[in-house]
Amino acid sequence: MLSVDFSFIEEFINNEQIKSIHGEIFKAHEKFHGNKVFEAIGWLNLPKEYDKKIIEKIINEAKAIRKNCDIFIIIGVGGSYLGARAAIEFLHSGNYNILENTPKILFIGNNISSDELFEIMQFCKNKRICVNIISKSGTTIEPAIAFGFFKNFLENIHGKDGARERIYCTTDLGSNLEKLAHKMGYKTFIIPKNVGGRYSVLTAAGLLPVAVSGANIKKIIAGALNALNFYSIFGKNLNNCYKYAAVRNLFYRQGKITEIMVGYHPKMHYFTEWWKQLFGESEGKDGKGIFPASAIFSTDLHSIGQYIQQGPKNLFETVINIKKPNHDLIINNSQNDFDNLNYLCGKTVNFVNQKALEATLLAHTNGGVPNIVLNLDSFSEENFGHLVYFFEKACAISACLLGVNPFDQPGVENYKKEMFKLLGKSNF
Amino acid sequence: MLSVDFSFIEEFINNEQIKSIHGEIFKAHEKFHGNKVFEAIGWLNLPKEYDKKIIEKIINEAKAIRKNCDIFIIIGVGGSYLGARAAIEFLHSGNYNILENTPKILFIGNNISSDELFEIMQFCKNKRICVNIISKSGTTIEPAIAFGFFKNFLENIHGKDGARERIYCTTDLGSNLEKLAHKMGYKTFIIPKNVGGRYSVLTAAGLLPVAVSGANIKKIIAGALNALNFYSIFGKNLNNCYKYAAVRNLFYRQGKITEIMVGYHPKMHYFTEWWKQLFGESEGKDGKGIFPASAIFSTDLHSIGQYIQQGPKNLFETVINIKKPNHDLIINNSQNDFDNLNYLCGKTVNFVNQKALEATLLAHTNGGVPNIVLNLDSFSEENFGHLVYFFEKACAISACLLGVNPFDQPGVENYKKEMFKLLGKSNF
Numbered sequence: 001m002l003s004v005d006f007s008f009i010e011e012f013i014n015n016e017q018i019k020s021i022h023g024e025i026f027k028a029h030e031k032f033h034g035n036k037v038f039e040a041i042g043w044l045n046l047p048k049e050y051d052k053k054i055i056e057k058i059i060n061e062a063k064a065i066r067k068n069c070d071i072f073i074i075i076g077v078g079g080s081y082l083g084a085r086a087a088i089e090f091l092h093s094g095n096y097n098i099l100e101n102t103p104k105i106l107f108i109g110n111n112i113s114s115d116e117l118f119e120i121m122q123f124c125k126n127k128r129i130c131v132n133i134i135s136k137s138g139t140t141i142e143p144a145i146a147f148g149f150f151k152n153f154l155e156n157i158h159g160k161d162g163a164r165e166r167i168y169c170t171t172d173l174g175s176n177l178e179k180l181a182h183k184m185g186y187k188t189f190i191i192p193k194n195v196g197g198r199y200s201v202l203t204a205a206g207l208l209p210v211a212v213s214g215a216n217i218k219k220i221i222a223g224a225l226n227a228l229n230f231y232s233i234f235g236k237n238l239n240n241c242y243k244y245a246a247v248r249n250l251f252y253r254q255g256k257i258t259e260i261m262v263g264y265h266p267k268m269h270y271f272t273e274w275w276k277q278l279f280g281e282s283e284g285k286d287g288k289g290i291f292p293a294s295a296i297f298s299t300d301l302h303s304i305g306q307y308i309q310q311g312p313k314n315l316f317e318t319v320i321n322i323k324k325p326n327h328d329l330i331i332n333n334s335q336n337d338f339d340n341l342n343y344l345c346g347k348t349v350n351f352v353n354q355k356a357l358e359a360t361l362l363a364h365t366n367g368g369v370p371n372i373v374l375n376l377d378s379f380s381e382e383n384f385g386h387l388v389y390f391f392e393k394a395c396a397i398s399a400c401l402l403g404v405n406p407f408d409q410p411g412v413e414n415y416k417k418e419m420f421k422l423l424g425k426s427n428f
Numbered sequence: 429m430l431s432v433d434f435s436f437i438e439e440f441i442n443n444e445q446i447k448s449i450h451g452e453i454f455k456a457h458e459k460f461h462g463n464k465v466f467e468a469i470g471w472l473n474l475p476k477e478y479d480k481k482i483i484e485k486i487i488n489e490a491k492a493i494r495k496n497c498d499i500f501i502i503i504g505v506g507g508s509y510l511g512a513r514a515a516i517e518f519l520h521s522g523n524y525n526i527l528e529n530t531p532k533i534l535f536i537g538n539n540i541s542s543d544e545l546f547e548i549m550q551f552c553k554n555k556r557i558c559v560n561i562i563s564k565s566g567t568t569i570e571p572a573i574a575f576g577f578f579k580n581f582l583e584n585i586h587g588k589d590g591a592r593e594r595i596y597c598t599t600d601l602g603s604n605l606e607k608l609a610h611k612m613g614y615k616t617f618i619i620p621k622n623v624g625g626r627y628s629v630l631t632a633a634g635l636l637p638v639a640v641s642g643a644n645i646k647k648i649i650a651g652a653l654n655a656l657n658f659y660s661i662f663g664k665n666l667n668n669c670y671k672y673a674a675v676r677n678l679f680y681r682q683g684k685i686t687e688i689m690v691g692y693h694p695k696m697h698y699f700t701e702w703w704k705q706l707f708g709e710s711e712g713k714d715g716k717g718i719f720p721a722s723a724i725f726s727t728d729l730h731s732i733g734q735y736i737q738q739g740p741k742n743l744f745e746t747v748i749n750i751k752k753p754n755h756d757l758i759i760n761n762s763q764n765d766f767d768n769l770n771y772l773c774g775k776t777v778n779f780v781n782q783k784a785l786e787a788t789l790l791a792h793t794n795g796g797v798p799n800i801v802l803n804l805d806s807f808s809e810e811n812f813g814h815l816v817y818f819f820e821k822a823c824a825i826s827a828c829l830l831g832v833n834p835f836d837q838p839g840v841e842n843y844k845k846e847m848f849k850l851l852g853k854s855n856f
Contacts, residue, residue, distance in 0.1 A: 078730030093543060097526075098551045111727045112784055113693050114777035115521060118755035123526045141784075142726060144767035145759060145777060152760065180766040257740065258686065258719060265541050277731035284735025291686060291739070292732065293721055298570060299539045301843060302506030303705035304720065307712025309839030311719070312685065327546035331573060332580065338608040339572035343853050349542035349573060352851065356540055359846035367842060411737030414795060415729060418787035423780065425771050 002227070002386050004240040005373040006247065008361055009316075012370040013250050018243065021250065021401070025242050028400035029234045040407035042194035043392055046202050047224035047385070054189070055218065058204060061168065061187060062211030066102060069130040069166070072212050073120070073150060075109035076134035076205070077142045078277060079197025080170070083388075084134070084209035086274040087201065089267045090384050091215045105213060109133070109146030117149055124153065132212075134170040134205050136191055138177025141419075160184075170204045196407050198278050199392055202385070216381050223385025231393045241390050244318075244372060245397040248290060251316045251370065252402075258291040260308070262319045264357050267379070269296055271320070275391055282399045282406040289402065298356050305360075313368040320387070321357055324378045325350050430655070430814050432668040433801040434675065436789055437744075440798040441678050446671065449678065449829070453670050456828035457662045468835035470622035471820055474630050475652035475813070482617070483646065486632055489596065489615060490639030494530060497558040497594070500640050501548070501578060503537035504562035504633070505570045506705060507625025508598070511816075512562070512637035514702040515629065517695045518812050519643045533641060537561070537574030545577055552581065560640075562598040562633050564619055566605025569847075588612075598632045624835050626706050627820055630813070644809050651813025659821045669818050672746075672800060673825040676718060679744045679798065680830075686719040688736070690747045692785050695807070697724055699748070703819055710827045710834040717830065726784050733788075741796040748815070749785055752806045753778050 031037050032044055065072055074084060085107055088096060097104045108120055131150050135143045154163035169181040170189040181188045189204035200206065202224055207217045231241035238246060248259060259279075261272045272294030283289035295304060308315060328348045334341055344352060361371050374390075376383045399406030420428035459465050460472055493500060502512060513535055516524060525532045536548055559578050563571045582591035597609040598617040609616040617632035628634065630652055635645045659669035666674060676687060687707075689700045700722035711717035723732060736743060756776045762769055772780060789799050802818075804811045827834035848856035 077727065082731065093547055095544065095547045095551075099547060100550075110730075111692075111694055111724065112777060112781035113695075113753065114757045114781070115753040115755055116523065116694055117757055117777060119521055119523045119527060122528075123523075138766065139768045141769065141780065142730075144762070144769050145772075145780065148760060148762050148767070148769070149757065151763075176766045176768070180763060184763070257742065264539075266539055266544055267541075273731065280732040280735040280739075284732070284737075284739035286738065287740055289735055289739040291719075291721070291735065291743075293719070296539065299505065301840070302538075302570075303510065303701065304708040304712070305843065306837045306839045307708040307717055307719065309712075309842050310714065311708075311712035311717040312715055314685065315719075325541065325543040327543055329542045329545055329577065332576060334572070334576050335579075335608060335612070338566065338604045339576070340567045340604070341569065341572050341576070344573075344851065347851075349540060349545060352569065352573065353540035353542070355850040356843070356847050359850050360843040362846045363843035367839070409734045411734045411795070412729070414737050415733065415784070415788040415791035418790045419784050422783040422787050423772065423775075 001377070002240070002383070002390060003375045004244065005375060006243065008365045008371040008373060009247060011365070012254070013247060017250055018238070018246050021246055022238070024401055025238065025246055025397065026234055028397045029242070031400055032396065033232060033234070038407055040194050040196045040199070042192045043199035043202065045228070046195065047221050047228045047389065050221060054204065055207070055221070058189070058208050058211050058217065062208060065130050065212050066214065068128065069103045070127040071124055071129045072103045072105045072209070073124070073129055073131045074105065074107050074134065074209050075131060075143045075146045075150065077110040077140060079200050080134035080136065080143065080205055081107060081110045082270060082274040082277055083201025083206040086270040087206055087210045087215070087220070087384055088213045089270045090379060091210070091381060092213060092267070094267045094269060096213070101214065103212070105209065109143035112142055112145065117146060121149065121153060129154070130166045130168065132168040132170060132208060133177065135177055136172045136175065136197055138171055138175045138180070168208065170208060198281055201274070201388055219381035220385035223382030224389040226382065227386040227389035227393070231390065241394045242397060245394045245401060247372060248316070249398060249401040252290050256314050256316045258293055258315045260315060260317045261292065261294045262317050263296050264298070264353055265322060265325065266296055266299070268320065268322070272296070278391060278395050279398070281409045282395050283402055283404060285404045285411060288404060297360060298353075301360065308364055308369055309367045316370045316372070317364060318372045318374065319357070319361070320374045320376070322376050322379055322383070323354065326379060429805070430668070430811070430818060431803045432672060433803060434671065436793045436799040436801060437675060439793070440682070441675060445678055446666070446674050449674055450666070452829055453666065453674055453825065454662055456825045457670070459828055460824065461660060461662070466835055468622050468624045468627070470620045471627035471630065473656070474623065475649050475656045475817065478649060482632065483635070483649070486617070486636050486639050486645065490636060493558050493640050494642070496556065497531045498555040499552055499557045500531045500533045500637070501552070501557055501559045502533065502535050502562065502637050503559060503571045503574045503578065505538040505568060507628050508562035508564065508571065508633050509535060509538045510698060510702040510705055511629025511634040514698040515634055515638045515643070515648070515812055516641045517698045518807060519638070519809060520641060520695070522695045522697060524641070529642065531640070533637065537571035540570055540573065545574060549577065549581055557582070558594045558596065560596040560598060560636060561605065563605055564600045564603065564625055566599055566603045566608070596636065598636060626709055629702070629816055647809035648813035651810030652817040654810065655814040655817035655821070659818065669822045670825060673822045673829060675800060676744070677826060677829040680718050684742055684744045686721055686743045688743060688745045689720065689722045690745050691724050692726070692781055693750060693753065694724055694727070696748065696750070700724070706819060706823050707826070709837045710823050711830055711832060713832045713839060716832060725788060729788065736792055736797055737795045744798045744800070745792060746800045746802065747785070747789065748802045748804070750804050750807055750811070751782065754807060
């Protein structure tokens with residue numbers, strides 16, 4: 001269960017200030033629960049309106065994939081990439097591929113790197129692979145290029161019929177990719193049109209890869225449903241999700257223009273990357289928005305820690321504290337105490353990690369950097385689902401508080417238009 | 429050879445403005461080349477004053493390690509971690525461990541994650557491993573804890589004598605770790621005392637791991653020496669390194685308080701992480717400093733691209749354009765042009781990557797975000813060495829322009845003190 005600790009912001013924002021924007025929060029709340037003004041809110045009730053047949057289909061196909069391949073290749077970028085990767089690393093490890101898991105899972109088509117394509121094709125030689133292309137349109141350039149190479153790769157080895165059995169398409173209904181899949185007989189999963197890319201982790205875009213990793217996707221949805229129930233209520237005491245949105249908006253008004261999302265476990269890196277897209281794309285428009293940065297401590301205390309402690313006071317941090325790792329280890333005495341660490345003898349590694357977290361909260365807050373702390377007990381599927389929904393809802397509310405549309409990304413077209421011109425695409 | 433393109437900043441900063449701070453640049457230059465005011469400037473002449481015997485010793489030990497082990501474990505954090513990792517990924521790949529390289533290289537002791545230690549010990553079972561602990565003091569808590577586990581791990585399998593042959597210590601002369609190494613008979617490499625952690629990649633801290641990866645460390649030093657020769661000269665026309673320092677300082681004065689270091693190849697991720705520590709720790713003090721952020725495009729164009737294009741105009745980007753990958757691939761026609769990509773038929777993947785880069789420069793600059801572009805031809809050792817020295821020198825000059833000490837990090841002690849108190853260390 002998620003609890004949120006706001007005690008480390010008290011010197012920066014008081015309850016009166018939070019109360020002063022209750023009215024704005026209510027207006028934002030009404031945009032989702034009253035007269036609905038946005039189309040792209042399929043994510044809002046997804047955890048309670050899910051089609052059980054689709055969940056069963058995902059689970060069954062994942063079983064087949066786990067049985068039939070050594071390497072599962074996931075092709076996607078942005079919202080068709082970060083959610084699945086965040087989930088797999090959160091629920092297993094950033095070291096997933098060196099663990100004794102089957103199949104290995106590799107992510108491609110999220111860049112335009114020929115080296116990466118080359119290296120991964122080399123690695124896939126003589127191995128049984130399956131490919132999942134995730135692309136709402138089917139025409140995004142990065143996944144389309146990568147899919148071209150891997151479709152050929154499979155057809156050269158297995159022929160068209162064999163390739164057909166190994167290709168899974170996750171896309172919008174009526175997209176070019178969906179049409180191709182239909183024609184070729186590829187297995188297809190549909191992303192609801194009213195769920196935007198960065199809000200799609202709880203659709204097949206995220207759930208098929210996660211199921212292939214062996215995690216329990218029903219529990220993820222149960223966690224999200226639990227969050228939905230908590231964060232759909234507007235009351236005198238703001239729910240934690242709305243309070244988070246309120247506090248970060250008040251910080252922004254105070255000139256705190258960068259939020260650092262902090263985890264204390266390396267397996268949380270891609271969760272923070274997912275969060276950066278969610279908030280950066282939703283809020284960063286019309287000249288507004290909080291800059292979304294991320295860090296994994298204690299690693300990055302040895303990198304940007306100095307800056308946070310003593311640099312300009314225009315930052316705040318949001319810390320996700322997962323209290324229990326999957327495996328803890330007891331620290332032994334070292335040789336002659338050469339490292340001055342014998343006082344830790346008998347303590348566990350995670351005990352030290354928790355103390356590093358508590359110490360950093362004190363040090364950074366004293367240094368003028370407020371911290372919001374999200375506490376969870378473990379890296380469970382339920383907790384992942386809950387966190388995802390918490391941030392999705394908080395992001396939608398936050399963007400409304402800023403006065404921008406949480407669901408569009410008009411600026412992403414700018415570089416694409418320039419690129420199509422330079423590439424000589426017709427009509428550009 | 430590095431060339432720097434300043435044409436994408438011309439609408440934001442003119443030559444007069446740059447000239448107006450030539451005097452300040454000269455003062456900063458004199459701090460390194462005139463009356464030397466800092467102690468920790470061993471890095472400044474390292475590429476020309478290197479002890480050739482040490483280079484030969486590193487090369488020979490690396491050969492032995494490559495022959496004698498399946499997995500090379502590097503234990504270090506911050507400046508004893510990021511440089512080595514940046515180099516190995518830049519010169520090979522972020523996918524280094526799935527390539528057909530020997531030995532595999534794993535990094536631990538850069539966090540306090542029991543899960544990661546557990547997973548990597550599991551992976552190392554029944555494999556031949558060597559361990560390189562890199563720690564200037566030997567008492568930094570993250571590497572010390574990890575070393576405790578791996579020293580035991582080795583001694584349990586090989587006995588103390590066998591472990592002795594497999595442990596390499598890279599540390600300061602007279603440190604606790606050096607004393608232990610001397611007593612135990614571990615092979616030892618010394619980091620010069622006047623080279624700070626974040627400036628230490630061209631010492632054994634970076635060079636031993638890089639040599640184990642199979643890269644040519646003499647070429648890295650040659651590249652750095654080449655840079656040293658270019659960037660030691662102060663003239664009417666600022667050298668590119670000084671001009672970069674001048675421009676970013678002028679941006680800061682204009683209120684551009686975040687710099688995003690951008691690469692277009694996933695293998696550059698850890699180079700940008702190394703850069704973040706270098707600049708964040710050097711500049712972020714006394715309430716001053718540019719916030720160091722990073723991105724790998726095109727991946728992150730689908731994440732923070734929207735924010736950069738249309739968010740607040742308080743950012744600038746520094747783009748490292750490495751023009752040639754190690755392997756390029758030709759794009760073929762797709763089935764019925766379902767992905768609308770057939771206009772790319774016959775072009776290479778890297779051609780598209782280059783056009784994405786050019787397009788993004790235009791789009792972001794037009795959107796009010798200036799870009800400095802560093803152009804290099806390939807991922808060579810020489811280019812890596814050149815880039816490292818370029819940024820080290822630019823960072824030192826930049827910090828002087830800001831009026832802060834480039835070589836201390838007093839704020840890093842704050843959380844450590846709180847942590848030692850919470851952990852019950854005596855005298856805290």
